[in-house]
Amino acid sequence: MTTAPVDPMIGRLIDGRYQVRSRIARGGMATVYLATDLRLERRVAIKIMHGHLADDNTFKTRFVQEARSAARLAHPNVVNVFDQGQDADMAYLVMEYLPGITLRELLKDYKKLTPEQTVDIMDAVLAGLAAAHKAGIVHRDLKPENVLLADDGRIKLGDFGLARAASANTATGQALLGTIAYLSPELVTRGVADARSDIYAVGIMMYEMLTGEQPYVGEAPMAIAYQHANDQVPTPSSKNPAVPVELDELVLWATTRDPEERPNDARAMLERLREVEPSIRFSHLPLATQATMVLSDASLPGVATAETSVLGAGAAPLAVTETTSAGSSDGEDAQALTKSAASRKRRGYWIIALVLLLTGLAAGTGWYFGAGPGALAPVPETATLAPDAATGILEEAGFSVEPAERNDPIVPAGQVSGTDPAAGEQAQRGSTVTLFVSIGPSILPVPEVRGTPSDDARAALEDFTVVDPDILQYTEDAPVDTVIDVLDADGATVGAEYPELGELTLVVSAGPVPDVVGMPVAEAEATLTAAGLQFAHLDPVFDNSGAIADGHVVAAEPTTETVRQGDTINLTLSKGQDLVAVPNVVGKKMPEAIAALEAAGFEVGHSFPELFLPAVTVTAQDPVAEAPAVRGSKVNLVGTLTL
CATH class of the missing domain: 3.30.10 (Trypsin Inhibitor V; Chain A)
Structure with a gap:
C-alpha cells in the first residue's frame, strides 16, 4: 500500500506571517492553500504560484496583475485581496477565505438550476463584474469555477489572473487565454477582448445554469471554438421548456456573435436582469384568487365519504344513504345530520379566514417589497459631490448613511469618491449605504527604471499614468530606447514617491544627434x-x-x-575657399612687398634678417603674381641684397 506524498507547503510559514494549514485547490498556474494570518489572527486563502513558473516573466507578471486588478475592486461580490509578495522563490497572493463551493460544484450536484436560482446568482455575478468594468478591468476568464458560493450565502467573483485594462483592448498574440467553452467569437477569431467579451461568457454561463449543459460541445477545442465563431447560441428554452422567455432573450442578447449588439458592459445587463426579475419570480407563484375555491368534505381530513358527499351548486339536495345498522332510527339520523352540518360550517369559516389571511399577507408583502420600506431602489450617483450634499441625496432616497474615508487617485480630497453599494445598484430602502469621502490618492514608491527599456519601465510604473508619447532625447551615453529620466507632472525629475495614477513622462534615449557635417x-x-x-x-x-x-x-x-x-x-x-589674386611685388623693396601682401590677406615668408630688409629687392615670388591663392595662405619671397 502506497501513501500519497505529503505536500511540503503544509505547515510552512510564508514571509514570517502566513502559516499554511491545508490545500484547497490546485490549478494550472498556482495552488491555493488555507492559511492563518498570524499577525491579524484570521484565516485566509493564500495562492502560491507553481515553482516551475517562477522564472517565467509572463506568468509572474500575470500573477502580480491578478493581485493588482482585484485589489482595485472594493465590492461585496468580488473576492477581497489582502496582500501580495515574494518569499524566496515563491510569488504569493493572499485573499479572503470563503468556506463554501464553486458554481461548478453546484452544477455537478444539481445539473441545472431553476430560473429563480439563476437570477439570484447572476445578479451577484453581474454586480461584481459591473464594478470591475467600471474600474476599467476586463476579467477575460469568466466560468463557473470562478464563481464562489460561500456557506453564509455570499456570492463572489474571483480569479482575475487573466484580467487586463479595458482600455487596452489588446490581442493576446499567443494561444487563446481562458476556457474555450466560454470564449467570445472575437476572442476566438482575433484574440481581442473587452467588456463585451465578459458579457458573452456570462451568457454561456446562464445557458449552462438553465439547461445543465454547455451550448457547444466537441471532441477537440478547435471544434468548440469554431462553433463559437460561426453559430448563434440557441435559446435555453429549446432544451428546458421551463425557462421563461425573459431569460431566453437575456441569453440571446448576451451571446450575440456581433459584440456591437451585446450589452456594452455588465452594468447594462444587470439593469435589464433586474427589470425582468419580478416577472420571473411572480410568474412561478399562484395567484391570490386561486386560493379561494369550493371545497368538499371529501377534501378535508376526518370526514367519512362512504355514505356522504357534498354536491356542487345546482345539484340535488344533500342525500344521506340509508343505513342498515340495527337500532338506528330517524331521530338518530337527524341528530347526526345536524352535527355534520355544524361541523362543515365551522370548517368553512376557518377556510375562508385562512384564505383571507393568506391574501392579506400576499398584499402586505407586495406592498412592503414593492412600495414600502423593503422596496428596492437604485442608489443615487453622488461621486464628486460634497459629503453633506451627498448625504442629503441618499437620505432623501430612503437610505441610511454611514460615512467612511478611502484613497482615490482621481476624486479630489474632501469630495465623495463613491458608495457601497455603488451608484445605480439596487438596495433596500432603509438599508445603510457607506459614503466614501476621498482623502486623495495613495502615495506610492516609484520604481527605479532609469537604464531600462521603455516597455519594461511602463510595466513597472503601471500604478501610475505614464503619458504618451515619450520624450526622445539625443545622447551618446545611452542605447536607443533606454530610459534616461522620469519626469513628474511639472516636468521635474520625479522623486522617490508619487501619487497613485499620477502622470509621469519617460525621457527615452534616441541615440546621438544625426551627424550632418559635410552633407549638402x-x-x-x-x-x-x-x-x-x-x-x-x-x-x-x-x-x-x-x-x-x-x-x-x-x-x-x-x-x-x-x-x-x-x-x-x-x-x-560652406562658401568654399576664399581665393584672391596674389599681388605682383617683384622689383619692390622687401618692406614694401611685405606690406602689400599682408594687406591682401596673405602671410609672407622670406629668409632675410630684419635688419637687412630695407636693402633687399624682391626678385621672385611663389605663388607668382596674379595667381589665385587662398586668403591667409603664405607667399614666399626671394630677393637680392643691395648695399
Whole structure:
C-alpha cells in the first residue's frame, strides 16, 4: 500500500506571517492553500504560484496583475485581496477565505438550476463584474469555477489572473487565454477582448445554469471554438421548456456573435436582469384568487365519504344513504345530520379566514417589497459631490448613511469618491449605504527604471499614468530606447514617491544627434527633419581647408544643452575657399612687398634678417603674381641684397 506524498507547503510559514494549514485547490498556474494570518489572527486563502513558473516573466507578471486588478475592486461580490509578495522563490497572493463551493460544484450536484436560482446568482455575478468594468478591468476568464458560493450565502467573483485594462483592448498574440467553452467569437477569431467579451461568457454561463449543459460541445477545442465563431447560441428554452422567455432573450442578447449588439458592459445587463426579475419570480407563484375555491368534505381530513358527499351548486339536495345498522332510527339520523352540518360550517369559516389571511399577507408583502420600506431602489450617483450634499441625496432616497474615508487617485480630497453599494445598484430602502469621502490618492514608491527599456519601465510604473508619447532625447551615453529620466507632472525629475495614477513622462534615449557635417544642405535638412529636429541657418563661411565644398554643411551646433525632439540645430554652410589674386611685388623693396601682401590677406615668408630688409629687392615670388591663392595662405619671397 502506497501513501500519497505529503505536500511540503503544509505547515510552512510564508514571509514570517502566513502559516499554511491545508490545500484547497490546485490549478494550472498556482495552488491555493488555507492559511492563518498570524499577525491579524484570521484565516485566509493564500495562492502560491507553481515553482516551475517562477522564472517565467509572463506568468509572474500575470500573477502580480491578478493581485493588482482585484485589489482595485472594493465590492461585496468580488473576492477581497489582502496582500501580495515574494518569499524566496515563491510569488504569493493572499485573499479572503470563503468556506463554501464553486458554481461548478453546484452544477455537478444539481445539473441545472431553476430560473429563480439563476437570477439570484447572476445578479451577484453581474454586480461584481459591473464594478470591475467600471474600474476599467476586463476579467477575460469568466466560468463557473470562478464563481464562489460561500456557506453564509455570499456570492463572489474571483480569479482575475487573466484580467487586463479595458482600455487596452489588446490581442493576446499567443494561444487563446481562458476556457474555450466560454470564449467570445472575437476572442476566438482575433484574440481581442473587452467588456463585451465578459458579457458573452456570462451568457454561456446562464445557458449552462438553465439547461445543465454547455451550448457547444466537441471532441477537440478547435471544434468548440469554431462553433463559437460561426453559430448563434440557441435559446435555453429549446432544451428546458421551463425557462421563461425573459431569460431566453437575456441569453440571446448576451451571446450575440456581433459584440456591437451585446450589452456594452455588465452594468447594462444587470439593469435589464433586474427589470425582468419580478416577472420571473411572480410568474412561478399562484395567484391570490386561486386560493379561494369550493371545497368538499371529501377534501378535508376526518370526514367519512362512504355514505356522504357534498354536491356542487345546482345539484340535488344533500342525500344521506340509508343505513342498515340495527337500532338506528330517524331521530338518530337527524341528530347526526345536524352535527355534520355544524361541523362543515365551522370548517368553512376557518377556510375562508385562512384564505383571507393568506391574501392579506400576499398584499402586505407586495406592498412592503414593492412600495414600502423593503422596496428596492437604485442608489443615487453622488461621486464628486460634497459629503453633506451627498448625504442629503441618499437620505432623501430612503437610505441610511454611514460615512467612511478611502484613497482615490482621481476624486479630489474632501469630495465623495463613491458608495457601497455603488451608484445605480439596487438596495433596500432603509438599508445603510457607506459614503466614501476621498482623502486623495495613495502615495506610492516609484520604481527605479532609469537604464531600462521603455516597455519594461511602463510595466513597472503601471500604478501610475505614464503619458504618451515619450520624450526622445539625443545622447551618446545611452542605447536607443533606454530610459534616461522620469519626469513628474511639472516636468521635474520625479522623486522617490508619487501619487497613485499620477502622470509621469519617460525621457527615452534616441541615440546621438544625426551627424550632418559635410552633407549638402538639402540632405542635411531632410535628415534632421526625419529625426524630429528643427534647423536654422547661420551666415555661411569660407572653408579654406578645402574639405567642405560650397553649399555643404560646415558646422551643426545644438541650441540647447540637452537635445530633445523638436529642438533646433544651427547649420553653417560652406562658401568654399576664399581665393584672391596674389599681388605682383617683384622689383619692390622687401618692406614694401611685405606690406602689400599682408594687406591682401596673405602671410609672407622670406629668409632675410630684419635688419637687412630695407636693402633687399624682391626678385621672385611663389605663388607668382596674379595667381589665385587662398586668403591667409603664405607667399614666399626671394630677393637680392643691395648695399
